[in-house]
Amino acid sequence: MNELWADMGPQLWPAFSVTLKLTFYSAIGALIWGTLLAGMRVSPVPVMRGFAEVYVNIVRNTPLTLIVLFCSIGLYQNLGLALAPDNENFIENNNFWLAVLAFVLYTATFVCETLRSGFNTVPLGQAEAARSLGLTFPQVFGLIVLPQAIRSVIGPLGSVLIALTKNTTIASVIGVAEASLLMKEEIETFSDQIVAVFAIIAIGFMIITLTEGFVFGYLAKRLAVKR
Amino acid sequence: MSSDATVLYDAPGPKGRMRNRIIAVVFIAIVVAVVAYVLVVLAGNDQLTGEKWDPFIKSTTWTTYVLPGLWGTLKAAALSIVLALLLGAVLGIGRLSDHAWVRALSGLFVEVFRAIPVLILMIFAYYLFADYAIFPSSQLAFAAVVTGLTLYNGSVIAEILRSGINSLPKGQTEASKSLGLSKSQMMRVILLPQAVTAMLPALVSQMVIALKDSALGFAIGYVEVVRSGIQSASYYGNYLPALVVVAIVMILINFGLSSLATYLEGRLRRGRRKTAVADPEEADLAAMENMPTFGGK
Numbered sequence: 001m002n003e004l005w006a007d008m009g010p011q012l013w014p015a016f017s018v019t020l021k022l023t024f025y026s027a028i029g030a031l032i033w034g035t036l037l038a039g040m041r042v043s044p045v046p047v048m049r050g051f052a053e054v055y056v057n058i059v060r061n062t063p064l065t066l067i068v069l070f071c072s073i074g075l076y077q078n079l080g081l082a083l084a085p086d087n088e089n090f091i092e093n094n095n096f097w098l099a100v101l102a103f104v105l106y107t108a109t110f111v112c113e114t115l116r117s118g119f120n121t122v123p124l125g126q127a128e129a130a131r132s133l134g135l136t137f138p139q140v141f142g143l144i145v146l147p148q149a150i151r152s153v154i155g156p157l158g159s160v161l162i163a164l165t166k167n168t169t170i171a172s173v174i175g176v177a178e179a180s181l182l183m184k185e186e187i188e189t190f191s192d193q194i195v196a197v198f199a200i201i202a203i204g205f206m207i208i209t210l211t212e213g214f215v216f217g218y219l220a221k222r223l224a225v226k227r
Numbered sequence: 228m229s230s231d232a233t234v235l236y237d238a239p240g241p242k243g244r245m246r247n248r249i250i251a252v253v254f255i256a257i258v259v260a261v262v263a264y265v266l267v268v269l270a271g272n273d274q275l276t277g278e279k280w281d282p283f284i285k286s287t288t289w290t291t292y293v294l295p296g297l298w299g300t301l302k303a304a305a306l307s308i309v310l311a312l313l314l315g316a317v318l319g320i321g322r323l324s325d326h327a328w329v330r331a332l333s334g335l336f337v338e339v340f341r342a343i344p345v346l347i348l349m350i351f352a353y354y355l356f357a358d359y360a361i362f363p364s365s366q367l368a369f370a371a372v373v374t375g376l377t378l379y380n381g382s383v384i385a386e387i388l389r390s391g392i393n394s395l396p397k398g399q400t401e402a403s404k405s406l407g408l409s410k411s412q413m414m415r416v417i418l419l420p421q422a423v424t425a426m427l428p429a430l431v432s433q434m435v436i437a438l439k440d441s442a443l444g445f446a447i448g449y450v451e452v453v454r455s456g457i458q459s460a461s462y463y464g465n466y467l468p469a470l471v472v473v474a475i476v477m478i479l480i481n482f483g484l485s486s487l488a489t490y491l492e493g494r495l496r497r498g499r500r501k502t503a504v505a506d507p508e509e510a511d512l513a514a515m516e517n518m519p520t521f522g523g524k
Contacts, residue, residue, distance in 0.1 A: 044236045047251040061481035063442035073466045127234040137236040166344035187354045198351040209342045
């Protein structure tokens with residue numbers, strides 16, 4: 001056990017920091033792209049509504065493993081999409097950002113659906129009042145409906161973020177050195193202490209996901225629109 | 228109200244229609260440009276040649292690679308959903324138990340296995356089974372995938388079941404108690420059937436998640452549809468076409484299941500409204516649903 005800890009302890013933070021970084025960048029990207037998709041889905045332009053609907057239905061129903069592989073094999077190896085500066089760490093960095101891209105593309109569909117369910121919690125009168133003031137669609141959407149909708153779906157958005165955190169383990173299939181890859185390596189070295197390795201990694205994830213759940217639960221209560 | 232107006236925007240006048248048309252044209256142009264760029268680059272890399280795609284017309288590609296992989300995916304997802312239902316029923320009822328320690332234990336189990344990534348569970352199960360030789364090595368990856376999916380989905384189903392039972396009217400419990408039913412009879416005869424019906428759409432959606440998550444088995448060498456696609460690709464040297472074909476297969480299956488879930492939900496909702504039409508509050512809700520919504524259409 002001491003030997004295991006001596007080997008694994010110093011590597012824990014680097015591995016989990018990659019997990020956290022993947023989560024952080026993907027969450028920001030997914031929030032932006034998901035909000036744009038939600039906006040398109042309720043926009044006055046039929047083509048945009050159709051595009052967003054088709055996109056959400058296709059991407060949501062694809063296994064994330066496949067999307068990650070697609071970003072690596074399709075976008076990088078075939079389309080030559082490089083997302084990192086060309087230096088000695090290129091492969092490592094590029095794989096990291098390709099994984100982030102995959103998580104953004106995938107998680108945005110869930111952000112979009114969550115926001116859409118939030119729109120329905122905004123009283124109709126709010127939008128009607130905004131229209132009667134002469135606001136245009138971008139104004140009604142961005143100033144009136146979206147801010148209220150976001151406040152009412154903070155809890156569900158927290159669940160999306162927790163799912164994203166757990167999904168970042170899939171980045172290991174294109175070699176991003178996050179927590180699940182560390183676990184695999186440690187198990188192979190210390191094959192007689194599988195349970196201990198699992199427990200350490202599991203506790204790491206529980207610290208992250210339970211904290212996220214707690215923070216978002218608190219925010220949801222604090223920021224909910226009182227009606 | 229006309230179909231191109233919702234509460235979010237007024238029915239567009241001549242100017243608005245013109246503006247929307249311009250936006251639509253620009254948007255289509257951008258999408259077409261991106262698609263065209265992708266196709267040109269792919270053609271430049273010889274990805275669109277016939278020989279890259281031909282393997283998927285040959286039946287041997289399907290019988291050797293894609294179909295066995297698909298079978299692996301379906302097998303793992305179906306078995307783990309059945310097991311997860313059993314586990315979920317035990318845990319869900321456990322969380323509603325009268326004994327505090329049963330509640331605490333099921334609660335702890337559910338919270339732990341919902342907080343850990345499924346892939347971590349699979350890797351753990353894989354090495355554990357390998358080390359203690361619990362399963363023959365040919366079944367190792369399959370057993371690990373099913374174990375991971377069962378533990379995770381079982382915990383989620385336990386939560387769905389608990390909220391399903393909690394959402395039932397209190398009168399159901401009170402009436403069955405006053406009839407003198409025992410606790411297990413009340414659960415079995417009165418509460419569970421109603422809760423399971425209400426849960427049905429959520430359960431079908433959970434199947435989609437299990438199907439998608441079985442692709443995590445890729446990381447531990449389980450031959451599901453993504454890995455079999457990659458295997459065929461390394462034989463024919465056509466990675467991109469293989470991924471596209473696998474994606475289409477999975478999207479069709481999952482889209483079918485998602486549509487089934489939506490259909491079931493709609494049916495259940497309609498059924499409920501029919502029985503409660505006399506209720507003024509329900510009638511109000513029914514009227515509300517005919518009003519324009521933010522969803523458009």
